Amino acid sequence: MDRYWEQVADRVVASLGDRLGEIGPARIRDVVDALVAALEADRALLRVIHEELPPRRLRHQRRALEQRVRELATAAMAVQVPEHERPGVAVKAWVVVLAIENLTMRWVLDEPDLERDRLLDEVTAMIAGYLPVSAV
Template sequence: MVERIVDAGRAVLARDGYARFATTRVATAAGISPGSLYQYFRDKDELLGVLMERFWAEAGDRVAASLADRLAEPPEELVPHVAEALLSALEQDSRLLRVVVEEVPPSFHEGHAHHLRRRVQDLVAAYLAGRAPRGADAATRAWVLVSVMEALSVRWILDRPAVPRERLIEEVGLLVAPYAFRAGRD
């Protein structure tokens, strides 16, 4: 029943937006009474918190799974895979992504989005630690790289500019690879 409610909540949030997200709409979409919904969730905020946790966890799982098997690749191959993994993970439900980014108050999702970033940053930092030049701070570079790639991925998905996916991935590689592997401060 919880899965049914969460699935319905996700669909309602994506379809109606945050301003019109209500437990009565979710209950109707789930084919249950509002009273039945309240047996599982105290209120709209608790349900929204679960939706955000799952949304970002699923994206994180997809990115981590995509990257985990590629950490032995050379940088020129890994960077496009990181960009592709982020795009693919965030594109899974672009309507919901738009609502999350543009409408849902950050207090409901920022902690979960941070967890996704942290997972990817840890993978990237581990990769850089063995390959970055002497003096480079792998953790800082990983944060910068993941932040840039996430921002570009989200904007490309939401804005849908006249930039083909392959071109975006190529441009991201041109942007981040030189930075990732340049010598650090001594």
């Protein structure tokens, strides 16, 4: 489990961290795509982890993943917004990270009648619409 969550985190962090100052729809889509790809890499294991194991067994790994990604998202957004908006960036990063995590995980687990590209488009539009104009 630790290795699985570490691999997921590494993929997402790599997609966010290599061009930290670039936040926009293409960048958001890249991050969402990286998370979907990481979660899709082993659907069966994700299903067991998410649906069969007690949630308390995953709490540490998920929080560590969320914190790594949230810290990078906060840093990326902070460089894009005016100084007076920076105190609110951590809250926005928390909302964005959890929204992306939950939507992508449900898509991978539920396998709805929704094409992958459409999911990426919808999540990108939602996140881009939520972020301040100066951060997109």
